[in-house]
Amino acid sequence: MAISTHSLIALMLFVNSIYGQPARDDTFEPGFNPQESDELLALNFAFLDTNRNARFDTFLPGYRFLYRSESIGLDNAWDLWIRSDSTVTIVVRGTTANPKSILADFLCAMSPAQGTLILAPGDTLAYxxxxxxxxxxxxxxLIGFGYLAYDMRPKVDSLYAAGYRNFLVTGHSQGGALSYYTSAWLHYLEKDNIYRGIRVKTYASASPKLSNMYFAYDFDNVTRAEWAFSLTNSADVVPEMPFTTQQVDVDMNEPNPILRLMDRFDSLPFFQRLVMKRAFNRMRKGAAKSSLAYQKYLGGYTAKLIAEMVPGLELPHTINSTYFVRPGVPISLVVDDEYMNHFAPLAKEGPYYHHNPITYRYLLRKYYDGLPALAEHINIR
Known part of the structure; x- marks a missing residue:
C-alpha cells in the first residue's frame, strides 16, 4: 500500500517522539549568527540537485533532510530539514527558468497582506x-507563497504535534521574499494560538523588495529586530528590484505633512505661491501617473499571462500602490577590489554573478571571523 508524504513524515516524527521529545536547546537564540546564516546559504545549494529521490544524507553536517515538495504553483518548491538541536529548517526555492517563476517576479502589483487565496477549485488558503x-x-x-503554505501546513501541523517549537526559515532571491511571508504567516498562526509557543527566525538573502511600508513596520515590530535578517551583496542588483514609486496621497502615513504644504504655500507672495503649487502638483500627479502605468503593465498584463498558465487560480485583489520596501535587519555585505578580483572569472557571465549564494558566503567570511574555509568545489580559485 502506498504511503503519502504527509503520512510518512507523521510516522517519522511519531517514531522520534517514542525515543524522546525534541530537546530544548539554547543554541536557538535571537540575533544574527554568521555561522547559522552561512549554513542556511549552503542549504540553498541543495535545490541544484533536482533528483526527486535525493536524500542528502551527508549534505551538511548537523542537518537531516526530511522532505522536498513537488514544483507547485508558480514553479515554487521548498525543502524541510531538521537541525541537530531539533530546529525545524524551512528552505524556500528562488526563481527558476520556468516562465511562471519569472512572471511571478514581474507581477508587481500589490495585494492585501491578509485575506483568502483561491488556488484551485476546492483549494483555498486563508492567510x-x-x-x-x-x-x-x-x-x-503572494501567489507563490499561497501554494507553498498550502503544502506546508500539514507538515508543520505534524511537526508541532510532535513537540517541535523552533523554526528557521530561509531563502535566496525570490525564495528570500517568500521566506518573509512564510515567517510572518507562522508568527500570526502563533498569535492565533494555532502554533502556540513556537519561535521563528528568518534569514533572507538577496531578496527583492516585497511589500509596502505598512507590512514592513508590522513585520519588524513582530520580530523586534532580533529574529529576521536581510543579507545583501552591495553589487547585487536583485535587492534593488522591483523599482518603486511613492505616491504622496497613498503611500505616506497620516497625518501627512507633505499634503499640508499646500496650505503653507498660501502665505507666500502670489507668484511664488503659483510656482510652488504648480511644481508640487506636477510631482504629485507624476508619481500617481507613473504608479498607475506600472500597475497596468506589470500588474494587469502580467496577471493575465499567469492566469492562463495556472488554471483554477483566482487572482487576488490588488491595491493602488507600487511603493516597495524590504523589512528585516539589514546585513550589508559591501564589495571591494579584493572581491572583484576574486570573482573576475565570473564577470564574463554578466552582472548577475553577484547574485550567486557563493558570493554571499565569500563576503560573510570577509566581515565575520570564525567561519570555515569554503570547500574547493564552490571556491572560484
Whole structure:
C-alpha cells in the first residue's frame, strides 16, 4: 500500500517522539549568527540537485533532510530539514527558468497582506501576514507563497504535534521574499494560538523588495529586530528590484505633512505661491501617473499571462500602490577590489554573478571571523 508524504513524515516524527521529545536547546537564540546564516546559504545549494529521490544524507553536517515538495504553483518548491538541536529548517526555492517563476517576479502589483487565496477549485488558503489593515505585499510572490503554505501546513501541523517549537526559515532571491511571508504567516498562526509557543527566525538573502511600508513596520515590530535578517551583496542588483514609486496621497502615513504644504504655500507672495503649487502638483500627479502605468503593465498584463498558465487560480485583489520596501535587519555585505578580483572569472557571465549564494558566503567570511574555509568545489580559485 502506498504511503503519502504527509503520512510518512507523521510516522517519522511519531517514531522520534517514542525515543524522546525534541530537546530544548539554547543554541536557538535571537540575533544574527554568521555561522547559522552561512549554513542556511549552503542549504540553498541543495535545490541544484533536482533528483526527486535525493536524500542528502551527508549534505551538511548537523542537518537531516526530511522532505522536498513537488514544483507547485508558480514553479515554487521548498525543502524541510531538521537541525541537530531539533530546529525545524524551512528552505524556500528562488526563481527558476520556468516562465511562471519569472512572471511571478514581474507581477508587481500589490495585494492585501491578509485575506483568502483561491488556488484551485476546492483549494483555498486563508492567510494573515500582518495585522495592519493597510499592509500589502507583492502579488506575484503572494501567489507563490499561497501554494507553498498550502503544502506546508500539514507538515508543520505534524511537526508541532510532535513537540517541535523552533523554526528557521530561509531563502535566496525570490525564495528570500517568500521566506518573509512564510515567517510572518507562522508568527500570526502563533498569535492565533494555532502554533502556540513556537519561535521563528528568518534569514533572507538577496531578496527583492516585497511589500509596502505598512507590512514592513508590522513585520519588524513582530520580530523586534532580533529574529529576521536581510543579507545583501552591495553589487547585487536583485535587492534593488522591483523599482518603486511613492505616491504622496497613498503611500505616506497620516497625518501627512507633505499634503499640508499646500496650505503653507498660501502665505507666500502670489507668484511664488503659483510656482510652488504648480511644481508640487506636477510631482504629485507624476508619481500617481507613473504608479498607475506600472500597475497596468506589470500588474494587469502580467496577471493575465499567469492566469492562463495556472488554471483554477483566482487572482487576488490588488491595491493602488507600487511603493516597495524590504523589512528585516539589514546585513550589508559591501564589495571591494579584493572581491572583484576574486570573482573576475565570473564577470564574463554578466552582472548577475553577484547574485550567486557563493558570493554571499565569500563576503560573510570577509566581515565575520570564525567561519570555515569554503570547500574547493564552490571556491572560484
Amino acid at each position: 494573515r501576514l500582518a495585522a495592519h489593515e493597510k499592509a500589502a505585499v507583492h502579488t506575484g510572490f
